[in-house]
Amino acid sequence: MLLAIVVGAGAGAGSVVFRRCIEIFTRLFSGHSDYAAAAGTSNSHVPWLGPYFVLLAPVVGGLLYGPLVNRFAKEARGHGVPEVMVAVAQHGGRISPKVAVVKTLASALTIGSGGSVGREGPIVQIGSALGSTLGLLAKVTEARLKLLVACGAAGGIAATFNAPLAGVFFAMELILGTFSAEAFGATVLSSVTASVIGRAAFGDVAFLNLPDFHVDHLAQYGLFALLGIVSAVVGVGFSRFLYLIEDACDWLWRGPEWLRPAVGGIALGLVLLALPEMYGVGYPVLQKATEGNYAVGFLLLLIVGKMVATSVTIGIGGSGGVFAPSLFIGAMLGAAYGIGAHHLLPGTAGAVGAYSLVGMGAVFAGASRAPITAVVILFELTGEYSIILPLMLAIVLGTATSRLLTHDTIYTLKLLRRGIDLTAPAHGARIGAQKxxxxxxxxxxxxxxxxxxxxxxxxxxxxxxxxxxxxxxxxxxxxxxxxxxxxxxxxxxxxxxxxxxxxxxxxxxxxxxxxxxxxxxxxxxxxxxxxxxxxxxxxxxxxxxxxxxxxxxxxxxxxx
Structure with missing residues (x-):
């Protein structure tokens, strides 16, 4: 329990450092604290370039993080969560301590220079690496080492999103893949400790500021149920498109891996020039969508743009998570769906923001098949309880639809493409392959x-x-x-x-x-x-x- 608290404190401090690095690099590369909120404006550092600075920012960022990842920790490339999952399932929870440092810098540089990825994957890998390192130093048993890795993941999620319960369920549902009293107690201690540190640094505020929602007509439940099914299809489609682009990048690139992010940054820069709202994580754009400030056509464009921008960022070797892009895509899909429902059933459909919020959870659940995490994290990120029943309905239907469509998830598919099956024995294992x-x-x-x-x-x-x-x-x-x-x-x-x-x-x-x-x-x-x-x-x-x-x-x- 004491080690869990220490890991939580380390993960909380790591999330603070990581968030500060993102802010520093974003301001350095774009001249704004979050360029997505001022999309299309110029960089105050190079005003003479106007909005065209986005063509250079990903290239410069790639020149910095490309050699760093290639030289010191190749596992820091990509979205991070699958690497932690395989470390727990097949490597006894052992993660190199240098991953925490390299992942912090590489992901902050990727996001700061325009990479359209999230920060949850990196902070999970950072916190997990801290937990693994502490466990190895304390010479705990392998079972306890895996638990400390989960504690690091829980603390990272809790601190960076101000979502202590979501951190706990994320760790147990996705990292450990099991629930137990001991795991729950340890991850709660880590998550609470990290949350206290995160709130001291960032304040105790909800991720999104939303008005109260109410389900006034029973027919709305039918609309939310259909949204859950549609969201699952989009979530699975996003997963497939992500790795399709990554395969294309692998096929096209013939040079040294350290140079790949810089050269690929040209393609990312063109995407950002055409749709500057894709710069970075994109939370300001997500907030506007939940408020109903975009037309349906533009919302659909943002869905496609996010899929392309995130896939290109990962494909060229960028470092960042896919959780936030899933929320972004879900918010745009839900908002477009809500506007359409409002036009068809103006007296029944209700507020557009409710559909946007439900779409966020359902797309993530469809991509990751982590329904408990999806429900809890959306509730904590918004502080909005009145929408909990439609949210649960859509997420459960989205998860079931996703399971019908595919056996893998956005996390396990990355491992399967490398020949790693978490349900199969590790390579060289002496037990497991027999019938x-x-x-x-x-x-x-x-x-x-x-x-x-x-x-x-x-x-x-x-x-x-x-x-x-x-x-x-x-x-x-x-x-x-x-x-x-x-x-x-x-x-x-x-x-x-x-x-x-x-x-x-x-x-x-x-x-x-x-x-x-x-x-x-x-x-x-x-x-x-x-x-x-x-x-x-x-x-x-x-x-x-x-x-x-x-x-x-x-x-x-x-x-x-």
């Missing part, structure tokens, strides 16, 4: 569903397993009963407690003989007992048993 059928053991004798709890307890104590399969009178498989379930039932009131094991049997996540062991391990670890049944390829007939011991035998088999 379940090759390592399973014979299934233990099943318990009839009519077996009494006392007899079941006796059978479980003699079996050597913490769980046993249960069959009905015809011998058909019903599920698994665990020693824990039997013990809890025996401790209850005899008048109301279950009398037979058939009442306690629960089917665990099915595992088949042709499944890779690495996938089955997730089901085994999630099961309450010490083993789970293995089914035939059709998934209907139990043919064996997978336990922790039989999984470990795979190591012996591989080295024998």
């Amino acid at each position: 379940v059928g090759a390592v399973m053991e014979p299934s233990p004798a099943p318990l009839p569903s009519a077996t009494g709890l006392t007899d079941a307890a006796d059978a479980l104590s003699r079996s050597g397993h913490g769980a046993l399969p249960v069959v009905d009178d015809r011998g058909d498989y019903l599920g698994v009963v665990t020693a824990q379930a039997v013990a809890e039932a025996l401790s209850e009131d005899p008048e109301t407690a279950p009398k037979r094991v058939g009442q306690l049997a629960e089917p665990p996540t099915p595992v088949t003989v042709d499944q890779p062991l690495t996938q089955a391990l997730h089901s085994l670890l999630a099961a309450p007992g010490t083993g789970i049944p293995v089914f035939d390829a059709s998934g209907h007939e139990p043919v064996g048993w997978l336990s922790h011991q039989s999984a470990l035998k795979a190591v012996h088999t591989a080295t024998a």
Whole structure:
């Protein structure tokens, strides 16, 4: 817990430094604290260039951060979150400490010189690197090291966005991929500590200033539901377009990698000249969209422009996140949708800003499939609770639609393109690639569903397993009963407690003989007992048993 607090303090301080660096470099390259708020104006440092300075800013920025990333930390390139995810899933939470320094400078230079990316990916990687470094110095166990990495991610999100709850859920939903009391407690401590530091530096203010929204007609829920589905399609499309442009940049570039951001900066500069609202993160433009200050045609142009500008920034080797661009695209989509709904149903549709806010969450959920994070972070970023029900509806539908459209997310797709599957064993791992059928053991004798709890307890104590399969009178498989379930039932009131094991049997996540062991391990670890049944390829007939011991035998088999 003490280490979590220290990591939170480090992540909070890191976010302050990172934000200050962005402000310094933005003012240096553009002459404004945020050029998106004064799009199309000249740079006070070089007024004679007029608005054409945006052609040079990305080139100069690329000349600075390109060699820095290429020489000291190549993993600092891109949007950062996938690198943290793979560090936790396959590298035991180990992240080089130099990543924090390089990522801070590279991302601040990218955003300050016009890169159309966000700051959440960098701060997640910065905070995670701090957590990993502290954990390695303290020589904690691997499980605790992973938790400290998540604490750094939570603290970074909390401090930079003034969103302590969102930081916690972001860390557990995307970085750890699991929920537990220990993880929740540690990430909360880190997030709160970082938030205190962030609020001391930036103030306790909401990310967006929005008027009160109210759902006055039930028909609006239908409109919000449809927006959630449309947003998911756009979110998935953004993910695909991002990597399509990155592939094109990889195919076109034949020079040294350190020079790629500078040369590619020419293309980014042309985008910024045509649409200067794409300069940097673009929060001022997002605010105006939620206020309904743009026409539908311009909103649609901003959606396309953001997709292009962000994709080009990442494709040429820039460093920055994709969370803020997802919010930006969602806000423009929602505002355009809201204006259209208002014209079609003027007495029913309601405020345009409500659709803009819901679109932000739904596009992010569609791209990342992190619905809890999407709901919480939109609530915290805006402080607007009255829209929570439509927001939850749209985000859940957006997440479900995204899952129907694709198996990957904007984060995991980057790793899959490198040949890294987070559900597969790490390269060179001694366990995981084998098929379940090759390592399973014979299934233990099943318990009839009519077996009494006392007899079941006796059978479980003699079996050597913490769980046993249960069959009905015809011998058909019903599920698994665990020693824990039997013990809890025996401790209850005899008048109301279950009398037979058939009442306690629960089917665990099915595992088949042709499944890779690495996938089955997730089901085994999630099961309450010490083993789970293995089914035939059709998934209907139990043919064996997978336990922790039989999984470990795979190591012996591989080295024998």
